Amino acid sequence: MINFNYQNKTKIIFGKGQHKGIGALIKPYSNKILLHYGGGSIKKSGIYDEVIASLKAENIEIIELAGVKPNPRLTLVREGIELCRKNDINFILAVGGGSVIDSSKAISMGVSYPSDVWQLFETGKKPVSALNIGTILTIPAAGSESSGNSVITNEEKQLKIGYGSELLKPVFSVINPEICLTLPHNQMANGVSDMMSHIMERYFTNTLHTDVIDGLCESVLRTIMKNGRTLNKNLGNYDAWAEICLGGNIAHNGLLGVGRDQDWACHAMEHELSAIYDIPHGAGLAILTPFWMRYVCHDNMNMFLQFAVNVMGVEGGFRDQEEIVMEGINRLEAFYKELSLPTTLVEVKIDKTNLEIMAKKAAGNREIGGLKILKWQDVLNIYQLAL
Amino acid sequence: MINFNYQNKTKIIFGKGQHKGIGALIKPYSNKILLHYGGGSIKKSGIYDEVIASLKAENIEIIELAGVKPNPRLTLVREGIELCRKNDINFILAVGGGSVIDSSKAISMGVSYPSDVWQLFETGKKPVSALNIGTILTIPAAGSESSGNSVITNEEKQLKIGYGSELLKPVFSVINPEICLTLPHNQMANGVSDMMSHIMERYFTNTLHTDVIDGLCESVLRTIMKNGRTLNKNLGNYDAWAEICLGGNIAHNGLLGVGRDQDWACHAMEHELSAIYDIPHGAGLAILTPFWMRYVCHDNMNMFLQFAVNVMGVEGGFRDQEEIVMEGINRLEAFYKELSLPTTLVEVKIDKTNLEIMAKKAAGNREIGGLKILKWQDVLNIYQLAL
Structure with a gap:
């Protein structure tokens, strides 16, 4: 065995119905969030409505950014960074699988970074800081819900680069296996x-x-x-x-x-x-x-x-x-x-x-x-x- | 499987020689600590000297409380609480096995509690707050180095009661298997x-x-x-x-x-x-x-x-x-x-x-x-x- 340091701060909230309490989970962190997700699947399944209802019950203001695709794209990350800056947002709720969570992480460290966020991926430099992230996992696969890693695809350059920092670990992740049934x-x-x-x-x-x-x-x-x-x-x-x-x-x-x-x-x-x-x-x-x-x-x-x-x-x-x-x-x-x-x-x-x-x-x-x-x-x- | 929440914030620093960096680990938390331990074994093995040297190198002031015995006693816990209050201490370093760590936890939540700490054990009431704890584990057994539990013996009443709170989880624990060799x-x-x-x-x-x-x-x-x-x-x-x-x-x-x-x-x-x-x-x-x-x-x-x-x-x-x-x-x-x-x-x-x-x-x-x-x-x- 070789020497190691290990810590994982992400709180796991696991089981049936748990995503319906998302508003109360976020409230200690923020009153205004970026809600980041993919396409229509969370709307079709009803999760979107349940999440919105829980956030509104806690009077949390919501700015939405949909459209994350598998192998998440840098273009959308840049858009998310601008949205957070413009709206003075300090918390991102990712509702989705690894792509949505990875996209959220890239946004979270790009907001306070003075240059383009892709520099961080290309150089491996440490971010200045990162916004807090919470997740509702809809696809078990990437493990991004409690890792500090993000993999982003730069479509123009046909480059897919991974990045890791302790700062990117979500503060909590909701994992409800019911969501996987469909x-x-x-x-x-x-x-x-x-x-x-x-x-x-x-x-x-x-x-x-x-x-x-x-x-x-x-x-x-x-x-x-x-x-x-x-x-x-x-x-x-x-x-x-x-x-x-x-x-x-x-x-x-x-x-x-x-x-x-x-x-x-x-x-x-x-x-x-x-x-x-x-x-x-x-x-x-x-x-x-x-x-x-x-x-x-x-x-x-x-x-x-x-x-x-x-x-x-x-x-x-x-x-x-x-x-x-x-x-x-x-x-x-x-x-x-x-x-x-x-x-x-x-x-x-x-x-x-x-x-x-x-x-x-x-x-x-x-x-x-x-x-x-x-x-x-x-x-x-x-x-x-x-x- | 039933629904659950899980989080463990304790950072594990594992391996050969790791306890020699204890001063730098504590520095972000405190400049004045209670050093809590048992008897002479850490002095005989040389760990005590290494710990003191590392703390002094970081200019950390040390108040000592030795004497923890297996099945740790309430009397010593009360003494530790008084010491922390008198010296305005906000961090406890436990060097020992489960008994020393459990004793430190009881002290940590007793300092800000207005009545006798034994009340918390008898009633299971939540503590107001707890001092941060770091540990250097010398006996692998109790698992207290990353749990929120403390078991204390009230010698007068011949009672041994366990207590648990998230607040009692150490901020870090150093685990060096070399220390176990003796x-x-x-x-x-x-x-x-x-x-x-x-x-x-x-x-x-x-x-x-x-x-x-x-x-x-x-x-x-x-x-x-x-x-x-x-x-x-x-x-x-x-x-x-x-x-x-x-x-x-x-x-x-x-x-x-x-x-x-x-x-x-x-x-x-x-x-x-x-x-x-x-x-x-x-x-x-x-x-x-x-x-x-x-x-x-x-x-x-x-x-x-x-x-x-x-x-x-x-x-x-x-x-x-x-x-x-x-x-x-x-x-x-x-x-x-x-x-x-x-x-x-x-x-x-x-x-x-x-x-x-x-x-x-x-x-x-x-x-x-x-x-x-x-x-x-x-x-x-x-x-x-x-x-």
């Missing part, structure tokens, strides 16, 4: 893939003596897969959604990464896919992760053996470690297929045209990965294997 | 028992659909037992201590109890033992827990079956569920014996003299437990079985 199947599947990746990016490490966190990672992975399978058959199962929502939150609140080097190569490689092709993040991860595993596993067979046995349940009947490891990876890929996720690039209409460009964007000026360090040529190899 | 075997064993109990008190529940947290509880229990066995043979193993320190922290930071009814009968029953007989808390829990399990298991065989299989590793070869459950409980008891913990009351020189008095103190005016509600007659039965 999600379409592909959002469930993409979400399951994304949250599993958040765990695996932390789990695969060369750090030794990491028993506690290894065990937690393995356990949450198994639980997510079990309940993902339940939802695969019946999207209307509240109990399974509750496990997925809680699992997805723990997957990315930082706890599962303490005391160990982390990897994050798959996320870096995937960001380049969705920056150019605009495919769902979870789909891109489902494609790349098994190919990444086959490419890097020989650098730490013990770790992949542990994964095969403890997560994928591979038992006796195999000739050697190699076979056990490959069986574990194959079972992960089979699980993605079971959830109707793509497992090759051609399935999402990505051909070889931009592979080299994307590989250089991912790892041209830097090395990525932790368990195995990848150069851009490695990334290109993995992309090609995944075609 | 702990005696019995403190390791008592600590392991205590932290396992913190998990089991949360784990055993009648709440259904609790996959994520069940899995986390089972995983941390297995890890603590594995590393407890390592330390049982070699107390000088840093890596095993690191797992025990991290496991003991997660065991009691609240996460493992979210979304479920909890039990806590064993803790309530044990408090009465150590209030009168002053035995180590972990030893009392090792005695009572298996007998509690045998007494209550038929009220929820599924839960105890899950425990036997997933935690204690009971596999095939048994006639029925009953046998599997009993084997699981027997293995837990055998584990305590392996760690040289007592598993009957006579081993710690408790005879039948005070059993009825203790049973009535534990559950005379109230019912205790969650998985099975216990009246004082039930508690008496369990004490008698444990003789």
